[in-house]
Structures are given as C-alpha cells and as structure tokens.
Amino acid sequence: MPEVSAGIVVAATVRLYRRRVDPGFTPESIHSWLIRRPYATYLVRAEGRSMIDNGIHPGSLLVVDRSCDLHDGDIVIAGCIEGFLVKQYRTRPDRLVSGNSEYPDIALESVPKYGLDGVVIASLTRHRGLE
Template identity: 30%
Template sequence: MKKLTPAVLKQRSECIRNFYTERGRMPSFSEIGGLVGLSSKSSVFKLIERLEKEQSLSRDVNGRLLPGPMSHPLRVLGSVEAGFPSPAEEELADTLSLDDLMVKNRQATFLLKVSGDSMSGVGIMPGDMVIIDRSLSPKSGDIVVAEVDGAWTMKRLKKSGENIVLVAANPNYKPIRPKNELKIAGVVTGVVRKYQ
C-alpha cells in the first residue's frame, strides 16, 4: 500500500467533520468506514487514533467522538498591525466558536438586520446584522432596540437620573426624548457583517 499522506488524512478528517455539520452528530465507526472508504472497523479505529493525536478530533469523558477540540473551532490570531502569524504560532492560538463567542443566552437572543444609517458612526452599517439579547437590562451607554412613541429604532441609550435620551451615532439624526412610552426590546450585544 501507498504511504498515507497528510493530504489523505486531512481529507478523511473533513469527511467526518462534514458528516457532523450536516447531520448534527458524529458518525459511528461503521459509518466512518462508509464515508472514507474503509470496509473494516479496525481500520477506522486506527484512523481515529491518528486524528486524535493530531487534535483534529477528540473524545468525550465517556469515550464518544467529538468534532475537533470542542465545538466549532476557529483560530484566533493576533492583531493586523502586530504582524502576521507564522504557521507555528497558529497552532498555539486559541480556538473558539462564533456562536459561543457572541451568544450567551441563546433562548433570549436573536438577530436583526439593520436598515438605515443612524448608527453608522459606530460602525453599524445598513445590511449588518445585530445580535440582540432580550434578557439584559439596558444600561446607559448601551445600544438598544426600542419602540419610542410607536416607532422602532436602534439607538444608544443615555440615562442621567430620570432623564432618558436615545442618541443616534450619526449627526444627521436628532436625539430622541421619548414623550409617552419607551419600550426597550433588547440590548445590542454584537454585530456581524458578511461580505460576498
């Protein structure tokens, strides 16, 4: 048999990962055999042993398979101006999942697409999606989604004593002082934007 190249190993690892993202669970050894083209479970067993050593796979406390170190890993590197990392540095870097990073309380969280440029001054552009947490109590300085006098807007909340003002981050918009009621739907905890 030919040598098992890293390329082949990676391809097989991706087969397994694809199964996980598509089906929401890890495949069994027999299923992995079918995915990568191995008719013996023991061959799969050896494959898994390898992938474990390479950290592209891990196991539960109970010995069950898990995708990657945990959850959906994304490499996090340094800052742009600090220089670009070498492959060696990458291996040391932390990994995380966007979901875990951005969402604390999944039950109370949802996404909202932004239209209008009232917050473009702080980098929230039309077309962006904002992550909103309903469970947080809004503090002064937070960006909130609120219903003021019948209309829904996204603005920055400013409290000074009893005085409450909603301020846009664009000088073209005037601060709003709610006359009657102010219903705050949630606090903006993050922004995501997708190019292409």
C-alpha cells in the same frame, strides 16, 4: 576582446501570503462567543445610516439579547408605533441617541412611546460577498 553592450535588467519580487495561526482567543464556536442566553437572543438586520458612527451599517446583522440589564451607553432595539429603531441608550436625561449627527436625539418621557426590546450585544458586517 569581446564587445560589451549595455542591457536592461528586470527584477521582480513576488510576495506569498499564507495563513498564519491565530494567536488570539479561540472560542468553541462563534455561536458560543456571541450568544449567552439562546432563549432570549434573536438576530435582526439593520437598515439605514443612523448608527454608522457606532459601526452599525445598512445590512449589518445585530445580535440582540432581551434578558440583559440596561446600562447607560448600551445600543438598544426600541419599538414604537412606526416599527423598531436601533439607538444608543443614554441617561441624564433618558434619551435615545443616534450614531450619526444627521439624526436627532429622542427624549424618553415618563410615559415613553418607545419600548426597549433588547440590548445589541454584537454587530456583524460583511465586507466581502459570497463567492
């Protein structure tokens, strides 16, 4: 009878990832999905960390519509002497709120020094660099 010796068995599993058909909404183009009024829409790049709790990070690309009606809770672009801010507009009382607790709220008085320039309708953040 032949001698049987113990051996090591190595097993490997390889997973192949493939693209799947997207079952979700498919617009004609990303442009048609993001921009409703081209004549009143512009893009701006976000700086700073004051809106990170709202998903707006340094470098995020913001789609801003100047023709939207302003509603409580909208993210807005507000202009002032120092430049522009991105904040959340809140009513009762009228104020601009940061999306980061390290930044204070800004009260809007009857004669505001902040002019609301437009409503942020979308933000795009790159998670991977260009190759």
